[in-house]
Amino acid sequence: MVAAVNASTTLAPPSRDGRTLHRFANPGQFLRLTGWLLPWLTAVALICTGTGLLWGLFWAPADHEQLDAVRIMYVHVPAAWTALTGYLLLAVCSVVSLVWRHPLADVAAVEIGPVGAAFTVLCLGSGSLWGRPMWGTWWAWDARMTSMLVLFFLYLGHVALVRAFDDLERGYRAGAILALVGAVDLPIIKFSVDWWNTLHQPASITFTGASSLYVGMLWPLLLAATGFYFGFATLVLARTRAALMERRLRTLLLARAQEAA
Amino acid sequence: MTHLPYIVGAYGMAVALGGWFAVAAWLRTRRARRRLAAIDPRTRR
Secondary structure, eight states: OHHHHHHTTTSOOOTTTTTSGGGGGOHHHHHHHHHHHHHHHHHHHHHHHHHHHHIIIIISOOBTTTBGGGGGHHHHHHHHHHHHHHHHHHHHHHHHHHHHOOHHHHHHHHHHHHHHHHHHHHHHHHHHHHHHHHHSOSOOOOHHHHHHHHHHHHHHHHHHHHTSOSSHHHHHHHHHHHHHHHTTHHHHHHHHHHHSOOSSOOOSOOSSSOOOSOHHHHHHHHHHHHHHHHHHHHHHHHHHHHHHHHHHHHHHHHHHHHHHO | OTTHHHHHHHHHHHHHHHHHHHHHHHHHHHHHHHHHHHHOGGGGO
């Protein structure tokens, strides 16, 4: 807790503290809030993911065409949704970073990258495991799959770019620009199954219309997706906390070195 | 259950990736907290 308070000196909040977005730039405040929040987020993530995946694995009905291979959907679809939402968050952090120079947005963006890449790998890997028995191939250069692979490379590009500069700020700016340019891939992924004649099936669940998915399959899917979202938030917040503490550590070590010199 | 190896592979990948990232984040936080405590005595309070 004290570390949290001390960390506030590393990234000083701007003077308009309390009234704007910048009040959340105080790392001490962020660490205190997330220290309280993380156990709850972890619990919800574990309960929802565990229940959703077990429900999907053992109690949800098999599909009349896909048989039990349909159970891979309970991993694949939530992973895809989370990977897409994660990139959207990365783009939002990039806007906040470029427009308001919000220091926490930079740190959060750096930590979103690897977690988002992992969810994308999970989506691609589970899709491949489903494709082998259903389509007879591990991979097809289909519009949906290819655009999802591009998303994975965008995540990797962001991870590499923000770490490629000696000057952290330059790395953050370059990463933010890449994230914003790459955001064009999100609508392409979403609408790829409508715009092109793809092997990948169109969406079964929409925000506006009724779901074509049987309700006994829909509930475990939504539960697993909720768990994945909470899991993503938990991992990103935990990594952001660690990154802030490491920043504080570097600042202290630098101050000591300057004192000694 | 049909297609069991594929299903186990997909679920196993989810558990392995989630577990890996969770453990890595926890270890990273613990290491940073310990190093901070070693450098700055105020953090021990």
